[in-house]
Amino acid sequence: MTQSKPPVQASLFVTCIIDQFYPDVGESMVRVLERLGVKLDFPQAQTCCGQPAYNAGFWSDAKPLARRVLDQFQHSEYVVVPSGSCASMIRVFYPELFHEEPESLQKATSLAKRTFELSEFIVDVLGVTDLRHLSGDVAASESKKITYHEACHLRRELGATTQSRALIRSLPGIELVEMDQAEVCCGFGGTFSVKYPDISGAMLQDKLDRIKATGASSVVACDCSCLMQIGGGLEKGGSNVRSVHLAELLDDAIGKTVRPDSRLG
Amino acid sequence: MQPRIKQFPQLAAAALKDEQIQNNLLGLYNGFHQARIAASEATPNWDELSDRGRAIKAHTIDNLDYYLEMVERTVTAAGGKVFFAKDSDEATQYVIEVAKARGVKLAIKGKSMVSEEMGLNHRLEEAGIEPVETDLGEYIIQLADETPFHIIAPAIHKSKEQVSDLFQEKLGTPPMTEISDLAAEARRQLRKKFIEADMGITGANFVVAETGTVALVTNEGNGRMSTSMPKLHIAITGMEKVLPSIEDLGIMLRLLIRSATGQRISSYVTTVTGPRKSDDEDGPEEFHLVLVDNGRSKLLADPALRESLYCIRCGACLNACPVYRKVGGHAYGWVYPGPIGAIVSPMLTGLSDGKDLPYASSLCGACKEACPVKINIPRMLLYMRHQLAEGDNYPEHKTAPLGEAITFKLWRLSLSNSLSLKIFSGLARLLQKPFAKDGRINKLPPPLSAWTNLRTFPALASRPFRKRWKS
Numbered sequence: 001m002t003q004s005k006p007p008v009q010a011s012l013f014v015t016c017i018i019d020q021f022y023p024d025v026g027e028s029m030v031r032v033l034e035r036l037g038v039k040l041d042f043p044q045a046q047t048c049c050g051q052p053a054y055n056a057g058f059w060s061d062a063k064p065l066a067r068r069v070l071d072q073f074q075h076s077e078y079v080v081v082p083s084g085s086c087a088s089m090i091r092v093f094y095p096e097l098f099h100e101e102p103e104s105l106q107k108a109t110s111l112a113k114r115t116f117e118l119s120e121f122i123v124d125v126l127g128v129t130d131l132r133h134l135s136g137d138v139a140a141s142e143s144k145k146i147t148y149h150e151a152c153h154l155r156r157e158l159g160a161t162t163q164s165r166a167l168i169r170s171l172p173g174i175e176l177v178e179m180d181q182a183e184v185c186c187g188f189g190g191t192f193s194v195k196y197p198d199i200s201g202a203m204l205q206d207k208l209d210r211i212k213a214t215g216a217s218s219v220v221a222c223d224c225s226c227l228m229q230i231g232g233g234l235e236k237g238g239s240n241v242r243s244v245h246l247a248e249l250l251d252d253a254i255g256k257t258v259r260p261d262s263r264l265g
Numbered sequence: 266m267q268p269r270i271k272q273f274p275q276l277a278a279a280a281l282k283d284e285q286i287q288n289n290l291l292g293l294y295n296g297f298h299q300a301r302i303a304a305s306e307a308t309p310n311w312d313e314l315s316d317r318g319r320a321i322k323a324h325t326i327d328n329l330d331y332y333l334e335m336v337e338r339t340v341t342a343a344g345g346k347v348f349f350a351k352d353s354d355e356a357t358q359y360v361i362e363v364a365k366a367r368g369v370k371l372a373i374k375g376k377s378m379v380s381e382e383m384g385l386n387h388r389l390e391e392a393g394i395e396p397v398e399t400d401l402g403e404y405i406i407q408l409a410d411e412t413p414f415h416i417i418a419p420a421i422h423k424s425k426e427q428v429s430d431l432f433q434e435k436l437g438t439p440p441m442t443e444i445s446d447l448a449a450e451a452r453r454q455l456r457k458k459f460i461e462a463d464m465g466i467t468g469a470n471f472v473v474a475e476t477g478t479v480a481l482v483t484n485e486g487n488g489r490m491s492t493s494m495p496k497l498h499i500a501i502t503g504m505e506k507v508l509p510s511i512e513d514l515g516i517m518l519r520l521l522i523r524s525a526t527g528q529r530i531s532s533y534v535t536t537v538t539g540p541r542k543s544d545d546e547d548g549p550e551e552f553h554l555v556l557v558d559n560g561r562s563k564l565l566a567d568p569a570l571r572e573s574l575y576c577i578r579c580g581a582c583l584n585a586c587p588v589y590r591k592v593g594g595h596a597y598g599w600v601y602p603g604p605i606g607a608i609v610s611p612m613l614t615g616l617s618d619g620k621d622l623p624y625a626s627s628l629c630g631a632c633k634e635a636c637p638v639k640i641n642i643p644r645m646l647l648y649m650r651h652q653l654a655e656g657d658n659y660p661e662h663k664t665a666p667l668g669e670a671i672t673f674k675l676w677r678l679s680l681s682n683s684l685s686l687k688i689f690s691g692l693a694r695l696l697q698k699p700f701a702k703d704g705r706i707n708k709l710p711p712p713l714s715a716w717t718n719l720r721t722f723p724a725l726a727s728r729p730f731r732k733r734w735k736s
């Protein structure tokens with residue numbers, strides 16, 4: 001990005017999971033985006049995109065939450081979401097949810113065009129694919145092996161398969177070791193993991209085995225719901241492989257530096 | 266076939282514990298699934314081909330009456346008979362009547378999923394007619410008295426050792442270790458039946474309306490034997506299998522075969538247009554085509570589910586599905602397993618009976634990615650969940666438990682604004698205290714204990730993100 005361009009303005013939709021369970025991931029995202037020169041705002045009234053109820057069939061409970069999102073981000077230039085799944089909810093499923101309600105549908109179609117998952121936002125909107133210039137020198141001996149889990153909705157609803165990998169590959173001192181079947185679901189699926197904990201658990205076990213087989217010290221993904229499942233499984237099994245959100249990995253690479261004008265308190 | 270779709274949770278749990286099934290499912294990802302990916306990548310303009318295939322199906326299904334009438338005309342003109350069966354009973358009766366009138370004792374069968382819907386084999390036996398499956402996989406499961414495990418590979422859950430044991434028990438053969446020996450034995454057994462049979466029953470992968478042609482795809486040639494050796498041939502298929510023209514057939518065959526097995530073309534593609542003509546060297550003297558509805562008009566009538574009729578039964582969504590690859594085909598409790606089965610089986614046999622199937626998906630979308638006609642399976646599963654939970658279109662099938670409905674009302678209330686979120690999450694922080702340690706919850710009380718048996722659960726953070734933001 002050239003400095004002469006006016007800064008990109010973007011609103012954060014941090015998702016309820018990150019807000020309540022993984023706020024550190026939210027902070028990482030803020031530091032990274034601010035370092036990339038993005039001016040961020042955070043609509044304080046935001047809660048949840050409504051996906052759990054939508055997926056469970058309770059659309060009448062999903063709709064009021066979805067309408068709040070439509071209103072809160074109506075005037076945002078861009079909306080950045082650190083979750084492929086919640087970004088899909090807004091971009092793909094809102095227009096379907098409201099397909100018979102013209103007024104909301106119009107808002108949903110407009111918001112869909114402005115909503116991006118974090119890695120998409122960095123690569124496709126900011127045009128940044130290489131973060132080397134922001135990260136310090138790393139001694140070769142410090143090189144760290146990580147592996148990447150491809151979140152389902154990021155891949156199949158948003159069609160984003162290359163962005164996150166490109167960013168990871170640009171980081172000095174990070175070696176990306178692809179796991180077998182990286183694109184196969186970890187078994188989370190929201191209510192699916194509650195209704196069918198054992199089928200979900202069997203899928204998880206396969207995922208964990210493939211993660212461990214890479215010898216990586218961390219598994220990275222762009223979605224905290226996958227990381228809740230994968231990280232929870234790793235912990236339960238006493239593994240020392242860490243589950244890490246892409247935002248945290250990028251944040252680490254740029255030394256967690258905070259801009260003086262940061263909005264983080 | 267008697268549906269057991271009510272028992273999905275139990276059948277799935279049993280399959281998860283069955284080591285043999287788990288082992289035999291392991292090959293699907295690197296086998297059929299990767300073969301399909303390689304075949305589609307090797308096909309120039311696969312995506313366009315897929316779009317064309319989808320458009321052909323959409324057009325045909327939107328004009329199904331018209332094309333079904335055309336089929337009746339063209340098949341009749343070619344000397345065959347067409348019977349429209351409203352359900353599987355009507356279809357079964359028709360087949361048995363025709364067979365009895367010709368004094369049929371032995372019927373050889375090519376693969377037909379619709380005949381599984383009808384439970385035809387048992388009905389034929391009751392009528393004193395011996396049915397013999399001639400597709401190797403179907404032959405194996407007929408001997409084992411099981412139902413197909415997979416749409417295109419019915420016996421894929423059986424190892425060669427299990428097949429050898431089965432042959433020993435049912436056919437009195439010595440133990441065999443090579444697949445080729447097992448296949449040779451089946452061939453030897455079937456050869457006699459092919460020669461003796463007085464009727465051939467097959468499915469049809471496609472029915473071409475403009476010519477009245479039935480097309481069959483096989484790798485064993487048994488389809489061709491079943492359609493040409495006996496004097497009488499009855500083809501049975503779902504009414505959605507119609508295609509307008511021979512040109513369309515070319516496109517659909519390319520999509521079907523590559524998606525099913527990864528082959529560019531199957532060993533055999535058999536086309537049958539009516540009975541043998543006077544100058545034909547072989548073929549049956551009599552040809553019937555039975556087109557079965559059996560609940561398909563319900564799918565046709567519902568715009569949200571109509572695209573499930575675009576399915577060409579290639580099985581790619583099963584191979585791609587991580588749930589199918591864990592629970593296998595029998596867990597789904599009826600003829601059609603996997604992602605497409607989770608839609609079709611409940612809709613054909615009773616939505617509320619099959620209420621567990623639409624939820625048996627993580628909605629990962631691997632099925633949609635694999636489908637050669639781009640059927641949006643996750644969207645239909647979501648729609649069915651909605652109908653089960655609170656929809657208006659199938660009111661008699663609304664079955665969501667009250668507890669679930671209340672949970673979502675509370676959940677919605679807790680997230681309805683930031684104050685409410687503050688109150689509810691504050692309450693949850695208090696409630697989690699006895700369970701949380703170092704930011705983790707190791708054990709939750711039932712019913713959530715099943716979750717924490719295999720995973721820890723994160724505790725709510727003491728300072729949520731919203732408090733870390735400087736307004």
Ligand code: SF4
Pocket residue numbers: 524575576577578579580581582583605632635636637638639640
């Ligand atoms: S839904 Fe698609 S992928 Fe699945 S069997 Fe039908 S055509 Fe094949």
